[in-house]
Amino acid sequence: AQKITQTQPGMFVQEKEAVTLDCTYDTSDPSYGLFWYKQPSSGEMIFLIYQGSYDQQNATEGRYSLNFQKARKSANLVISASQLGDSAMYFCAMRGGGSQGNLIFGKGTKLSVKP
Amino acid sequence: NAGVTQTPKFRVLKTGQSMTLLCAQDMNHEYMYWYRQDPGMGLRLIHYSVGEGTTAKGEVPDGYNVSRLKKQNFLLGLESAAPSQTSVYFCASSSAETQYFGPGTRLLVL
Numbered sequence: 444a445q446k447i448t449q450t451q452p453g454m455f456v457q458e459k460e461a462v463t464l465d466c467t468y469d470t471s472d473p474s475y476g477l478f479w480y481k482q483p484s485s486g487e488m489i490f491l492i493y494q495g496s497y498d499q500q501n502a503t504e505g506r507y508s509l510n511f512q513k514a515r516k517s518a519n520l521v522i523s524a525s526q527l528g529d530s531a532m533y534f535c536a537m538r539g540g541g542s543q544g545n546l547i548f549g550k551g552t553k554l555s556v557k558p
Numbered sequence: 559n560a561g562v563t564q565t566p567k568f569r570v571l572k573t574g575q576s577m578t579l580l581c582a583q584d585m586n587h588e589y590m591y592w593y594r595q596d597p598g599m600g601l602r603l604i605h606y607s608v609g610e611g612t613t614a615k616g617e618v619p620d621g622y623n624v625s626r627l628k629k630q631n632f633l634l635g636l637e638s639a640a641p642s643q644t645s646v647y648f649c650a651s652s653s654a655e656t657q658y659f660g661p662g663t664r665l666l667v668l
Contacts, residue, residue: 447600476655488601488648488659495655534600543608544589544652545616548600 445470445539449549456525457557463510464520464552466535472496475539477518478546479509482532491533494518522554530556560584564649564660571639571667579634579663581649589652590632591616592624594645595662601648607632639667 446469456462468477479491494502494509502509510519522529532553536546565580581590588609593601603616607626621643623635632651636643644667649660 478657480659486646486664487661488650490656490658493655536600538657543606543614543616545591545603545606546601546650546657548602550598550600 445472445475445537445547447535447537447547447549449535449552451552452550453553453555455555455557456522456529458527459524461521461523462525462554464522464533464535464554466518466520466549468516468518468535468537470516470537470539472539475537477509477511478536478538479507479518479520480534480536481529482534482551484531488534492520525556527556527558530554562649562651562658562660564647564663566663567661568664569666571636571665573640573667575639576635576637577639577665578636579647579649579665581632581634581660582630583632583649583651583658584630585651585653585658586629587651587653587658588629590626591650591652591657592622592632592634593648593650594618595648596645604634604647639665641667643667 475496477494481489492504508521532551534551535549562583591606592604605624610629647663650657
């Protein structure tokens with residue numbers, strides 16, 4: 444069965460510093476995708492970054508990068524130069540190789556950025 | 559370009575009442591999904607559709623029904639609401655790589 448584990452219920456980071464949010468996954472599919480979503484207090488789910496299992500390089504999107512370590516089955520999100528607006532819940536998710544294409548989500552990490 | 563929209567944004571029901579949540583997408587996506595989010599949990603899949611006229615059960619389908627009569631719309635129905643269905647409901651549609659989520663519907667069942 445596919446599973447996503449986020450072991451940090453809450454994290455604090457000082458404004459302008461970098462922070463790493465942990466995510467490990469479990470799957471037997473050879474082809475899969477890994478996602479990170481941000482959920483601010485307003486409730487919407489905002490797509491941040493995607494990494495395919497066959498991608499050779501780590502994905503980057505602006506201040507977000509995904510540290511993909513396939514052998515360790517980890518897909519950590521790195522946020523550089525944290526901003527107050529980064530305070531939110533962050534969810535790691537995986538899409539397996541099945542035909543339905545749905546995402547399996549972790550329980551999330553609440554990030555608080557301190558001024 | 560509206561993306562994914564959901565109606566209504568918030569609803570209060572009494573136990574036993576019925577209602578339908580509407581999801582619409584304007585991105586011509588084949589795949590659409592309904593998830594629910596409960597406190598301290600990530601999103602869990604209720605039902606999904608891989609194309610017009612097709613639906614299938616997800617992880618937590620009990621108490622819900624769905625229909626996909628038009629490609630752009632995906633409806634989620636509660637025939638007899640229960641307090642355990644108090645949750646935030648998200649609809650999503652999917653391209654090859656990314657799932658786009660609607661703003662969510664907050665449902666309270668008393």
